[in-house]
Amino acid sequence: MEKNCSICKKTFSATGKGRNKKYCSKACIRKAANISSTAWRERNLNRNVVLKKECIQCTKPFETIFPNKKFCSDKCRQKFNQYTERAKLADRKKYASNRELYKKRSKLRYVLNREELLEKQKIYHANLSEEQKVRRRKSHNAWYKTPKGRAHSRQTNQKKRRLIRIQTPKWNDKAKTDEIFRITAKIEESFNKHLLKNNMPKVKLNVDHIIPLQGITFEEGAPVSGLNVWYNLMPTLESDNKQKHKLCPPSKRVEGAKTNHLTLDKLPLPKHWMRFVRLMYSGALKGEKDSSHYKKMRKSYIEVNPRNLKS
Numbered sequence: 001m002e003k004n005c006s007i008c009k010k011t012f013s014a015t016g017k018g019r020n021k022k023y024c025s026k027a028c029i030r031k032a033a034n035i036s037s038t039a040w041r042e043r044n045l046n047r048n049v050v051l052k053k054e055c056i057q058c059t060k061p062f063e064t065i066f067p068n069k070k071f072c073s074d075k076c077r078q079k080f081n082q083y084t085e086r087a088k089l090a091d092r093k094k095y096a097s098n099r100e101l102y103k104k105r106s107k108l109r110y111v112l113n114r115e116e117l118l119e120k121q122k123i124y125h126a127n128l129s130e131e132q133k134v135r136r137r138k139s140h141n142a143w144y145k146t147p148k149g150r151a152h153s154r155q156t157n158q159k160k161r162r163l164i165r166i167q168t169p170k171w172n173d174k175a176k177t178d179e180i181f182r183i184t185a186k187i188e189e190s191f192n193k194h195l196l197k198n199n200m201p202k203v204k205l206n207v208d209h210i211i212p213l214q215g216i217t218f219e220e221g222a223p224v225s226g227l228n229v230w231y232n233l234m235p236t237l238e239s240d241n242k243q244k245h246k247l248c249p250p251s252k253r254v255e256g257a258k259t260n261h262l263t264l265d266k267l268p269l270p271k272h273w274m275r276f277v278r279l280m281y282s283g284a285l286k287g288e289k290d291s292s293h294y295k296k297m298r299k300s301y302i303e304v305n306p307r308n309l310k311s
Contacts, residue, residue: 007031041065056080167213168228176230176274181207183281184235190284208236208244210267215246218306224248231270235280240305247306254309261304 003014005024012024023029050063057076071077081087095102110117128136143149188205195202210233211226226232226248251264268276
């Protein structure tokens with residue numbers, strides 16, 4: 001059946017399910033819709049039917065003649081639709097069907113804009129509020145309880161154990177290493193006794209590698225690799241240890257730094273190392289009885305996070 005398009009006046013065939021067609025193409029359908037909407041708009045403007053509404057995305061007031069309009073602009077509509085369940089499901093399907101392509105694109109983007117992206121990441125983490133930090137921590141903890149999270153933690157722990165095994169020389173004194181771990185547990189217990197007396201939250205201590213097994217230098221950021229030996233281990237706060245990540249302490253005292261921080265040139269010799277660690281424990285025992293000594297003791301030998309010295 002031959003018909004004439006009411007927009008472009010071309011003849012087209014309309015058969016079967018499309019026998020009720022009025023227009024020859026999608027472009028003509030869009031044009032017809034625009035014509036009808038403009039005609040409707042003109043009729044309502046002539047009647048002075050202008051509605052005052054509030055955008056449900058940005059909450060700005062706007063005027064419209066369309067009673068069903070909810071957004072002040074297309075940008076607000078797109079932002080609102082990004083977070084709907086339907087949009088999220090569509091994005092997941094799209095990613096699942098083109099997973100390899102998206103991975104290649106993200107790797108290429110990271111390689112080309114690495115410094116810029118890392119700078120943006122630093123700014124973002126620095127400007128996080130306490131609520132956002134707590135929320136992120138909760139989501140991370142919840143993820144580590146999932147099967148994927150548990151598998152990831154097993155894999156990372158396996159890598160750490162392998163790295164420690166490789167970088168532990170045969171001449172390392174295992175008895176001294178074990179003693180450092182025992183002393184760290186005793187210092188933690190002593191700290192928490194003092195903190196509980198003063199109604200303060202508990203702390204946790206780790207045995208930290210002063211020069212990380214796979215780290216970078218403080219001054220230049222050059223790669224550095226320490227050994228898993230007794231004179232490279234010392235007790236430190238878990239919070240500082242996690243934030244430090246793979247940054248090696250500075251070789252000399254940083255000019256202008258107010259805090260008393262650890263420097264590599266002031267570390268005791270390996271033959272005096274165990275005496276240095278035992279002094280930490282004796283200081284912790286004195287800190288249980290005297291709170292002023294506790295503060296002095298923490299400032300004197302607990303390693304300051306090198307990242308704090310950078311900033």
